[in-house]
Amino acid sequence: MTIKDLEKAALEIRINLLTLCNRESIHIGGDLSVADVMTVLWLKYMNYDPKNINAEDRDRFVLSKGHASAVTSFCQAMIGCFLAEDVINEYATDEGRFSMHSCNLVNPYVEVSTGSLGHGMPVACGMAAALRLKGNKKSRVYTVMGDGEQSEGSIYEAAINAVNYKLGNLVAIVDNNGLEADGKIEDITGLGNIADKYRTFGWNVIEIDGNNIEEIVGAFDALPGADSDVPTCIVSHTVKGKGVSFMENNPCYHAGKVSDDELKEAISALKDQYVKRWGHE
Numbered sequence: 001m002t003i004k005d006l007e008k009a010a011l012e013i014r015i016n017l018l019t020l021c022n023r024e025s026i027h028i029g030g031d032l033s034v035a036d037v038m039t040v041l042w043l044k045y046m047n048y049d050p051k052n053i054n055a056e057d058r059d060r061f062v063l064s065k066g067h068a069s070a071v072t073s074f075c076q077a078m079i080g081c082f083l084a085e086d087v088i089n090e091y092a093t094d095e096g097r098f099s100m101h102s103c104n105l106v107n108p109y110v111e112v113s114t115g116s117l118g119h120g121m122p123v124a125c126g127m128a129a130a131l132r133l134k135g136n137k138k139s140r141v142y143t144v145m146g147d148g149e150q151s152e153g154s155i156y157e158a159a160i161n162a163v164n165y166k167l168g169n170l171v172a173i174v175d176n177n178g179l180e181a182d183g184k185i186e187d188i189t190g191l192g193n194i195a196d197k198y199r200t201f202g203w204n205v206i207e208i209d210g211n212n213i214e215e216i217v218g219a220f221d222a223l224p225g226a227d228s229d230v231p232t233c234i235v236s237h238t239v240k241g242k243g244v245s246f247m248e249n250n251p252c253y254h255a256g257k258v259s260d261d262e263l264k265e266a267i268s269a270l271k272d273q274y275v276k277r278w279g280h281e
């Protein structure tokens, strides 16, 4: 897929997110910040066949920031797991497969149910170790975390163990948007430099503008082989609410709904940005 194809797909995913957000409360801010990385990962790099979801050599995905379930579902819709309309129509209904957090009891395309922050990364670490024990040298385990989530101690236990067990098949992505649920991370926990922390533990670290599709592609292209010995952390600097000016860097849009007027304004602004860059829709 070309950069243009990926940007078009990211636009469609953002429009789907906003359309859903007009109907149901979702974690829109953190969905929008990570939308570009998720688009590139799912549409270009994940080795995952929706028709053969138990294939041994598939890549595994664990959404450690489990509240970004909507963007994950819309990416999976794009590769044919189900329809985007299914996500919109079933979201938060009693019989539906989709909700604020991904659940593998109702949705088989979810490898691991998540939502409680700090758990996905250690599970991903265990999965990567299990693949090694089984002699699988091909599959990667990707996990996507929040930067607020980096306050959970379990993340660091996993990070230390990933290096100790030489899990070069593990790729951790931190969506570094600077905000957590109700404010700036530097004001709440004073977390400091995330990239330096992973470097100190011995990880291979790649820092990118995570809302720039070209840089994201560059980061995935630069990953060492799945059979390498050192885990990689992609620190992805993003903007919470990316693409919708009234949501950007605004903690009020961590989670919630958008009105009809906000929906219209947001979609037209997103389309304008795309047309400005590529000349047509």
Ligand SMILES: Cc1ncc(C[n+]2csc(CCOP(=O)(O)OP(=O)(O)O)c2C)c(N)n1
Binding pocket: 027, 029, 030, 031, 033, 065, 067, 115, 116, 117, 118, 145, 146, 147, 148, 149, 150, 175, 177, 179, 180, 181, 240
């Ligand atoms: C263990 C745990 N504590 C609290 C929450 C509630 N919670 C959901 S999202 C969130 C903020 C997370 O911030 P961050 O990881 O930066 O995610 P993002 O800003 O990208 O949405 C919190 C505190 C939770 N899901 N799990």
